[in-house]
Amino acid sequence: MYGAVIHAPGDVRYEQREDPQILAPTDAIIRLAASCVCGSDLWDYRGINPVDQPTPMGHEYVGIVEQIGNDVSNVKVGDFVVGSFFASDNTCEICQAGYQSRCEHVEFAGAGGAQAHLLRVPLADGTLVATPGIPDPDLVPSLLAASDVLGTGWYGAVAAEAGPGKTVAVVGDGAVGLLAVLAAKQLGADRIIAMSRHEPRQRLALEFGATDIVTERGDDGVAKIKALTGGLGAHSVIEAVGTQEAMMQAIQSTRPGGHLGFVGVSHGVNLPGEELFYAEIHLHGGPAPVRRFLPDLIDRIWRREIDPGKVFDLTLPLSEVAEGYKAMDERRAIKVLLQP
Amino acid sequence: MYGAVIHAPGDVRYEQREDPQILAPTDAIIRLAASCVCGSDLWDYRGINPVDQPTPMGHEYVGIVEQIGNDVSNVKVGDFVVGSFFASDNTCEICQAGYQSRCEHVEFAGAGGAQAHLLRVPLADGTLVATPGIPDPDLVPSLLAASDVLGTGWYGAVAAEAGPGKTVAVVGDGAVGLLAVLAAKQLGADRIIAMSRHEPRQRLALEFGATDIVTERGDDGVAKIKALTGGLGAHSVIEAVGTQEAMMQAIQSTRPGGHLGFVGVSHGVNLPGEELFYAEIHLHGGPAPVRRFLPDLIDRIWRREIDPGKVFDLTLPLSEVAEGYKAMDERRAIKVLLQP
Known part of the structure; x- marks a missing residue:
């Protein structure tokens, strides 16, 4: 063969x-x-x-x-x-x-x-x-x-406890991130914020159920998520990239008590313990x-x-x-x- | 005054x-x-x-x-x-x-x-x-x-989802760790492993409901927890120290899909993303x-x-x-x- x-x-x-x-x-x-x-x-x-x-x-x-x-x-x-x-x-x-x-x-x-x-x-x-x-x-x-990619995006949404009453943010607009949007929608999330600066991917995110698109990244992206959520951050955040920047953006976009599902394969990431401690969020992830x-x-x-x-x-x-x-x-x- | x-x-x-x-x-x-x-x-x-x-x-x-x-x-x-x-x-x-x-x-x-x-x-x-x-x-x-200390130990046990059917391991034998043992017992955990090498603290842990004492630390401590749990690790681990060594010991002692509640105030901790990714555990913690x-x-x-x-x-x-x-x-x- x-x-x-x-x-x-x-x-x-x-x-x-x-x-x-x-x-x-x-x-x-x-x-x-x-x-x-x-x-x-x-x-x-x-x-x-x-x-x-x-x-x-x-x-x-x-x-x-x-x-x-x-x-x-x-x-x-x-x-x-x-x-x-x-x-x-x-x-x-x-x-x-x-x-x-x-x-x-x-x-x-x-x-x-x-x-x-x-x-x-x-x-x-x-x-x-x-x-x-x-x-x-x-x-x-x-x-x-x-x-x-669907199974992985779905796991991210489940790990982030996306569901009714929740605002969900998705970091990453690859296939996994886009399918995490689809999963969050299927799981009944109220509001789904897709973070993407690529027009075709934004379009697909909207088709899959995203209600908002945020094009900013890093600190600006976090500020935008906070602005969209009364200053609190999203209830559920799905990280679908695997880099330090994406993980920190995801952690900082999650409200205290909220859930972060991280499914981007981790590369060179180091999470600062003190920031994680005071973030007071739930983290769950890994290979789906x-x-x-x-x-x-x-x-x-x-x-x-x-x-x-x-x-x-x-x-x-x-x-x-x-x-x-x-x-x-x-x-x-x-x-x-x-x-x- | x-x-x-x-x-x-x-x-x-x-x-x-x-x-x-x-x-x-x-x-x-x-x-x-x-x-x-x-x-x-x-x-x-x-x-x-x-x-x-x-x-x-x-x-x-x-x-x-x-x-x-x-x-x-x-x-x-x-x-x-x-x-x-x-x-x-x-x-x-x-x-x-x-x-x-x-x-x-x-x-x-x-x-x-x-x-x-x-x-x-x-x-x-x-x-x-x-x-x-x-x-x-x-x-x-x-x-x-x-x-x-009771509220913090209790939060650790809740964050670690200690409860019926669960084997719980507690890293740290200070007041918070000891009261996490008490909390795990009250929450109905089947088995509670206290990690301590100090005799008076071991005694109090047993009084509060610990079923096993592990005196080893670090890699040896992890190996002992694995040996006590069919090679899988504990369902629920409570970290009540806040150091790098204690956090890594806690992460590695948790089975895939298990829950780590971390309540030791984090000092100088950096969590390696890749290890955390493949550990496939739930993390939750912070100031109680x-x-x-x-x-x-x-x-x-x-x-x-x-x-x-x-x-x-x-x-x-x-x-x-x-x-x-x-x-x-x-x-x-x-x-x-x-x-x-």
Whole structure:
């Protein structure tokens, strides 16, 4: 098969690779219906994460089960499935508490590289969720979004306790931030402030349910959020970037007693203890336990209640994956869908 | 009147001061029945917080209302009252959400110095809670504890979501840590692990409801908590120190999805974002909104359900306040009660 491999920062190649094999009786092999490029892939592409050796890329996937190990019983060959970037047994105490991304037997489901034709998914029973049938093609992008960016934005909104009566602010206008807006809306938030200075992203935020757009950043952004909330700050803030500036902006935008859900993968962040202490907020975040939300998210997509697939504003054949990275790196695209 | 004034690190004096006056119609003057020395007073005493000028000390207080401003209606002259170290209106949106320590009109109630005979308490209506009558003398230490250390330990336990089915670990064996043990027990926790290497404090922890004592600190302490919790970490961890080591120990002792309540006043702490991200825990803390808990805590004390006053293991006349600081600084006393 062919798939994407990163060789160095800025150097992603579509090249021939070994077909994946069943390695453990709990594995499944799926034939990808679609894959995509993640904001977090750009950390490698931009050289912020080191690239030590040629590495298969991609960790977001939907597709049809092609082969299963002897111990797999929750999905069968021919099922259309959605899975999370973290494989989980979904039975351990941590999974049962809803933290499948920290499963006692967690494995990175993207280890084999999902920007490819085939993917081996470990712990298939606890990782994959079958859709009610083979989806209409127009549902595929939304189901693919559920695999990571929707699940992650949703987790951010849940961690921030977005809901009725709440004013929610979202820091970050990437796919995760935009889908956090969608999640906050679905969870019933009264008011949703999207922080974005990019017109196409602002438009999508409004479409997903944002009621206000704030273009300011840093201290000015915080001042604007305070001005919009009677000087108090938002009840719920979702951080979907992962930088020091974004985290501080998010902390300072949250009112005392409020909730900050942080889902941007943290890079070089150091939180000053004293400021955090006196901020008196709730913090919760980390890699999203997407598996917790998948059945509900698939259901909402299947019933066409939500259309998170709109974050894909560029579709390319998998063979043009390099252009996909380039378009996202240059912010010409919010998110790139790849068709194997 | 006389009261305690710090002149420099290590130099606390009992000296004559002006009697406090009603300055605003929302003030009350109380005649102190008892006051005490707080672990946080030691930050000044040890020169970790700068002492720029002679400063009246003390922010924990119980006593009898001696005078009220024209706008005070919730307490009257002659009432025995307990108040928090932060004065709050208890009516603003933040107070109503339970965060009186971040009241929109918050003032430091200890500004006048509670280690004295008289204290002016601002925002008396929203700060002071009257007891059902004049307490028996043996209840006074417990009511005094409610003013800060009990309220703070309780907040830590609530922030850590201590309760039925939970294993709770407490980092810090000062008065706040010990009372966090008491709080976790009252809130119904199954198992309470106190981290302490001091025999008298261990004994008090066990008396307050601890089921296990861990004497190790740092990485060894974390390993011990993991060993006691099937490798997962505690569901609920309360941090009651405020140092980098204690915070990291607390973070690492919390299982994924678990809750960390941090109430030790943060000094020189910097939290590494990446570790926090992958820890996948809930964090909540800050200066305790003691006022939220006061009615319930006074009720439990009044009905003699709890005896938090046991943390006072040294009682001195107020005139010997300097010795009180010395005894706490040298860890000869857990907490010193001062009798005006």
